[in-house]
Amino acid sequence: MNSNPNSLFREGKKVWHTGNLQQAADLFFDVLEVDDQYHLAWNALGVVYSQAGEYEDADTCFKNALLLAPDxxxxxxxxxxxxxxLKILWELKSENMKKPAKISRMYYIVGFAVLALIVGVTLFLLLIH
Incomplete structure (x- = not known):
């Protein structure tokens, strides 16, 4: 494996531009294994994660990049x-969690009919004994 972070980073950018997010992420990880202070790689990895829909992981990468280059x-x-x-994703998740399950009116009608049938049969059996 190449251990030069600059050349690994350039290779990661090339691969990223071809659309291969997984291979680009792997290369940016390789950069960070060699030099965990390489803020360009943290940012690039964050972009890759964000493009892949991994917004929480992306945020962690951007935080690391900003710790190293705050401004x-x-x-x-x-x-x-x-x-x-990420905010939109959280809002969608919370909306789905808050909504109660809708019970169709038909289920209420069927449930009431079954209950009435049980009560009716029970009363009938009590009266004939």
Missing amino acids: NPVYLQNRGRNNRK
């Missing part, structure tokens, strides 16, 4: 964009 406007913009997507 980088590109990292701030990427994190903001990702967090807007």
Whole structure:
């Protein structure tokens, strides 16, 4: 394996531009294994995660990039964009969790009919004995 973080990063960018997100993520990980302070790789990995819909993992990467380069406007913009997507995802999840299950009117009618039948049969059996 190539251990030069700059060449690994360039290779990761090439692969990312071809659309192979998994291989690009692997290469950016390789960069970070060699140099975990390589903020460009943290940001690039965050972008890859965000494009893959892994918004929480992307946010972690953007946080790491910003810890190393706090005022980088590109990292701030990427994190903001990702967090807007993350917020939408959280809102969709919470909406789905809050909605009670809808019970069809037909189920109420059938349930009431079954209950009435049980009561009727029970009363009938009590009266004939």
